[in-house]
Amino acid sequence: MAAEKTSGSPTPDHATLAEKFNKDEPRVDWHDETLWFIRKKRDKAAWQIPEWEQLRELASQIKNNVLSNLHSYLLEFEKNARDNGVHIHWASNAEEHNKIVYEIIHSAGIKHVVKSKSMLTEECQLNEYLHSKGIDVIDTDLGERIVQLAGEPPSHIVLPCIHWKKEEIGDLFSLHLGTPEGNNDPQFLTTAARLHLRQHFMTSRLAITGVNFAVAETGEVVVCTNEGNADLGVQLADVHIACMGIEKIIPKRKHLGIFLRLLARSATGQPITTYSSHFRRPREGQVMHIVLVDNGRSDRLASADFRNALKCIRCGACMNTCPVYRRSGGHSYHYAIAGPIGAILAPGLDMKKHADLPFASTLCGSCSHVCPVKIDIHDQLYKWRQVLTQNDHAGPMKKASMQGMAKVLSTPSLYASAGSVFRWLLDNLPFIINNRLNPWYRQREMPEPPAKSFNKWYSENRKKNE
Amino acid sequence: MNSREKILERIQKNQPPSSALPELKNEPSESSQSIQKFVRSLGNIGGTSIDAMSWNEIDSHLRERFPQSTRRVSLIPQLRSSHENGDLEKDPRMLENVTVSILAGHFAVAENGAVWITEENMGDRVLPFICEHLVLVVHASKVCESMQDAYELLGSSNHSFGTFIAGPSKTADIEQSLVLGAHGPKTLTVFLLHA
Numbered sequence: 001m002a003a004e005k006t007s008g009s010p011t012p013d014h015a016t017l018a019e020k021f022n023k024d025e026p027r028v029d030w031h032d033e034t035l036w037f038i039r040k041k042r043d044k045a046a047w048q049i050p051e052w053e054q055l056r057e058l059a060s061q062i063k064n065n066v067l068s069n070l071h072s073y074l075l076e077f078e079k080n081a082r083d084n085g086v087h088i089h090w091a092s093n094a095e096e097h098n099k100i101v102y103e104i105i106h107s108a109g110i111k112h113v114v115k116s117k118s119m120l121t122e123e124c125q126l127n128e129y130l131h132s133k134g135i136d137v138i139d140t141d142l143g144e145r146i147v148q149l150a151g152e153p154p155s156h157i158v159l160p161c162i163h164w165k166k167e168e169i170g171d172l173f174s175l176h177l178g179t180p181e182g183n184n185d186p187q188f189l190t191t192a193a194r195l196h197l198r199q200h201f202m203t204s205r206l207a208i209t210g211v212n213f214a215v216a217e218t219g220e221v222v223v224c225t226n227e228g229n230a231d232l233g234v235q236l237a238d239v240h241i242a243c244m245g246i247e248k249i250i251p252k253r254k255h256l257g258i259f260l261r262l263l264a265r266s267a268t269g270q271p272i273t274t275y276s277s278h279f280r281r282p283r284e285g286q287v288m289h290i291v292l293v294d295n296g297r298s299d300r301l302a303s304a305d306f307r308n309a310l311k312c313i314r315c316g317a318c319m320n321t322c323p324v325y326r327r328s329g330g331h332s333y334h335y336a337i338a339g340p341i342g343a344i345l346a347p348g349l350d351m352k353k354h355a356d357l358p359f360a361s362t363l364c365g366s367c368s369h370v371c372p373v374k375i376d377i378h379d380q381l382y383k384w385r386q387v388l389t390q391n392d393h394a395g396p397m398k399k400a401s402m403q404g405m406a407k408v409l410s411t412p413s414l415y416a417s418a419g420s421v422f423r424w425l426l427d428n429l430p431f432i433i434n435n436r437l438n439p440w441y442r443q444r445e446m447p448e449p450p451a452k453s454f455n456k457w458y459s460e461n462r463k464k465n466e
Numbered sequence: 467m468n469s470r471e472k473i474l475e476r477i478q479k480n481q482p483p484s485s486a487l488p489e490l491k492n493e494p495s496e497s498s499q500s501i502q503k504f505v506r507s508l509g510n511i512g513g514t515s516i517d518a519m520s521w522n523e524i525d526s527h528l529r530e531r532f533p534q535s536t537r538r539v540s541l542i543p544q545l546r547s548s549h550e551n552g553d554l555e556k557d558p559r560m561l562e563n564v565t566v567s568i569l570a571g572h573f574a575v576a577e578n579g580a581v582w583i584t585e586e587n588m589g590d591r592v593l594p595f596i597c598e599h600l601v602l603v604v605h606a607s608k609v610c611e612s613m614q615d616a617y618e619l620l621g622s623s624n625h626s627f628g629t630f631i632a633g634p635s636k637t638a639d640i641e642q643s644l645v646l647g648a649h650g651p652k653t654l655t656v657f658l659l660h661a
Contacts, residue, residue, distance in 0.1 A: 034642060049577075061488040068485045071478045084626075090470035142648060143639035159639065166641045186643035194649060201649070202559055228595045228635040228650030235592035236558055246473070253622075254490060257614035260630075261577075271507060271578030272613070272632045275595075275650075281626035283591050294473045302480035 013356035018328035032326040039320040041269025060374035063311035073216040080219025094124035116230035118210025122336035140229040155330025158316035207233035211244035220280035224273040247310040262372035266315040311373040318367035340367035344380040355393035358384035423449040495611040500576040508579035511633035513654040536565035541589040558592040567597040573608035584628035600651040606658040
């Protein structure tokens with residue numbers, strides 16, 4: 001991870017933010033171990049299913065079929081959902097999505113809404129938008145509520161406050177919910193949050209949810225939670241708004257049998273989430289809306305190299321396994337979706353702003369290995385690096401060093417002399433290389449330089465053997 | 467051109483050549499171990515299962531566990547004698563004081579301990595979620611092996627709302643410590659009826 005910066009970008013890059021996260025070493029170790037523990041639970045759950053690899057292959061093929069027939073599936077979904085009495089809205093981008101949601105809330109004369117987890121609304125920064133319009137949004141997933149009280153975005157798509165310690169949550173609750181200071185027991189704190197959020201469920205007339213899967217064949221949407229917060233919110237509200245990216249479509253209901261076997265096992269190692277709710281028609285007297293959001297997805301579809309990222313079912317397995325994510329924390333990715341999948345999604349939305357993210361990887365391939373829908377994540381990270389460099393987004397340091405390297409490798413005479421120059425430097429002036437300005441040197445011991453080059457060794461030994 | 471047309475036009479232009487849908491196996495898995503497996507799965511996710519030979523057995527079990535003073539709502543005709551029946555308030559908020567909801571599930575899934583239940587069996591859609599304790603009754607003959615089998619059983623069911631419920635409501639958002647009863651029921655009991 002070089003410390004280069006995208007010129008003119010106001011957001012600090014991944015390396016800078018990761019460095020901040022890395023200042024507290026015991027905390028990094030704790031973060032690393034917690035996520036690895038979840039990765040191991042995922043392995044255990046997957047290994048209990050003999051046909052696991054077939055399921056991944058089926059899921060991947062179903063998603064390939066979806067991407068290649070998205071046009072007709074969306075029309076089929078729209079028709080069926082409308083027949084079910086659901087209002088369908090289309091949003092080209094985040095701004096339009098936010099406006100649509102606001103209009104629904106505003107025209108119902110509502111000021112106070114509850115929202116269950118939806119990465120799409122994070123992507124669109126819906127909360128900030130609604131807040132600016134005077135609408136109070138309460139995130140009801142416990143982890144999301146914790147980061148919301150702290151004024152932070154989630155650091156993980158499934159485990160929003162995985163970077164928070166219980167003592168800090170105790171302090172936060174003491175400040176905002178009035179719990180006794182120093183009581184950090186997770187059971188106690190969860191009960192306090194239950195009472196606090198129950199009041200919001202009881203008084204909110206409008207509930208926003210995300211969507212895990214939308215079935216073209218039936219027009220129903222499926223929402224998965226462990227807490228029951230999506231269901232409690234929706235069933236107590238007069239209006240339900242479900243927000244989804246257009247890639248969430250699956251062709252038939254029976255395909256849920258594949259995806260629901262994969263989702264929770266990949267995410268947390270559970271065999272299934274507590275609730276997998278199928279919303280097809282609104283409850284009596286209720287109004288239901290579904291907002292279909294593009295926000296760059298239809299453009300992404302044109303790219304053979306990058307369209308596969310649209311197969312993602314947001315399980316977070318790639319984050320839990322990623323050696324860089326585990327040791328740099330979700331916030332270092334400065335995008336709603338962190339980790340390997342975020343690093344290939346974000347540059348598609350804004351290449352300049354997220355140019356650093358595909359470099360925040362060792363390309364070890366572990367992400368692709370655990371992905372339940374077989375997205376070629378590490379290949380795409382590698383391909384993004386090439387696209388970014390070609391488009392001049394790689395940063396001046398990296399560009400200069402790569403150009404220098406290309407010159408040396410393409411000029412045999414230069415290559416022959418470069419080795420002896422560097423060996424001499426390491427022996428006689430080591431500080432030229434071993435200094436803080438060289439990002440590669442930090443946290444690394446430079447190797448002992450060999451006594452001579454391979455060419456020299458070869459010509460000497462060849463003479464000996466002749 | 468509105469957003470809908472623009473999005474659809476871009477998709478039609480950009481989507482790759484059609485790739486075939488894979489065939490899914492249709493025959494349900496045969497297993498004589500499904501009930502035991504279900505019991506194990508449900509136990510692992512914090513739920514409890516109880517074998518019952520008759521409705522009377524379930525009834526007396528519930529009477530013993532939940533005292534008269536608590537609000538017990540049963541939507542099961544066979545279990546109405548000693549519990550409040552399904553004449554529910556129109557406003558779902560009025561159900562906040564329900565201690566236990568007693569509902570019939572359609573079938574159960576061995577691999578993950580889930581029970582499928584639709585609106586018809588809920589009385590009010592909020593009832594399985596708002597109560598302190600949830601009791602589901604499923605016929606022991608209705609335990610299928612996997613989620614793929616579950617969707618075969620579901621077929622083209624025309625439910626307006628249905629949900630798989632697997633264990634009590636839970637969270638592990640605070641340092642990965644599992645806590646039962648996040649927002650919904652703190653306990654889930656599934657009676658497997660062998661009658």
